[in-house]
Amino acid sequence: MEFSLKHKICFLCIMVLLPALCTSQDTFTCSRATYYGSPDCYGTPTGACGYGEYGRTVNDGQVTAVARLYRNGTGCGACYQVRCREPQHCSSDGVNAVVTDYGEGDRTDFIFSQRAYAKLASNPAAAERLFAYGVVEIEYRRIPCRYSGRANLVLKVHEHSKYPEYLAIVIQYVAGQNDIISVELWQEDYKQWRAMRRADGAVFDTPNPPSGSLNVRFQVSGSAGVKFVQANQAIPGDWKAGVSYETDIQLN
Numbered sequence: 001m002e003f004s005l006k007h008k009i010c011f012l013c014i015m016v017l018l019p020a021l022c023t024s025q026d027t028f029t030c031s032r033a034t035y036y037g038s039p040d041c042y043g044t045p046t047g048a049c050g051y052g053e054y055g056r057t058v059n060d061g062q063v064t065a066v067a068r069l070y071r072n073g074t075g076c077g078a079c080y081q082v083r084c085r086e087p088q089h090c091s092s093d094g095v096n097a098v099v100t101d102y103g104e105g106d107r108t109d110f111i112f113s114q115r116a117y118a119k120l121a122s123n124p125a126a127a128e129r130l131f132a133y134g135v136v137e138i139e140y141r142r143i144p145c146r147y148s149g150r151a152n153l154v155l156k157v158h159e160h161s162k163y164p165e166y167l168a169i170v171i172q173y174v175a176g177q178n179d180i181i182s183v184e185l186w187q188e189d190y191k192q193w194r195a196m197r198r199a200d201g202a203v204f205d206t207p208n209p210p211s212g213s214l215n216v217r218f219q220v221s222g223s224a225g226v227k228f229v230q231a232n233q234a235i236p237g238d239w240k241a242g243v244s245y246e247t248d249i250q251l252n
Helices: 002-022 054-059 070-072 114-118 126-135
Strands: 031-033 065-066 078-086 097-102 111-113 134-143 154-157 166-172 180-186 192-195 197-200 204-206 214-222 227-233 244-246
Touching: 002 214, 002 244, 031 114, 054 097, 054 111, 054 114, 054 166, 065 070, 070 114, 070 197, 097 111, 097 114, 114 126, 154 227, 166 180
Parallel strands: 031 111, 065 097
Antiparallel strands: 031 134, 065 111, 078 097, 078 134, 154 166, 154 244, 166 204, 180 192, 180 214, 197 204, 214 227
16 A cells, blocks of 8 residues: 555656656757658748748758747747657757748647658658657757858848839848847838838738838847847848848847
């Protein structure tokens, strides 16, 4: 009877402590992950974040769709370190993936491109096993984004923009652990900032944008709190659909 009681107490302690072990601001959160197919194992250019081709190839195609972490589009561009939890098949580092899409699975927080999902494994044979599973237990944490060869925030004029009546911009290469909360354009004739609408996850738009070179202001939420950062003359007055413009903003 005493032996049984001890085991019951131990089991209760494990059940109480398990959420704390799996969830901590400085460590990892437990969840599940799966993957989606594509012809070349990269991401999809039609993701809900609105990135287009950038969403397919950024981070060497190691990208993911999320549901709970999407946060009405604010979560687009966030980076996460994800490790699966089977030591015999999983690498110790896992994968560092960029959020480019929205997607819901079977109690999953991540739906990876095949390139990202394969990075969870310790070797090619283990990767085959993980693909056969379809869904794996994982742990994840948010990490700062780092882009090789890219230090500055980039604004791409969306292909659906129509000069000069309609402007939509896609925000790319958000470094560090930062979220873009809002975007505003300076309206010189009214001497005030004019808010853009979040059309898709990382896409902000406005009809009848101000003429001339555009000053753009971003509300950024990060480890240092919420702040505004401004890029003067970030977009030229003769902007063109499909063209990317690099700002002088460096987020870290």
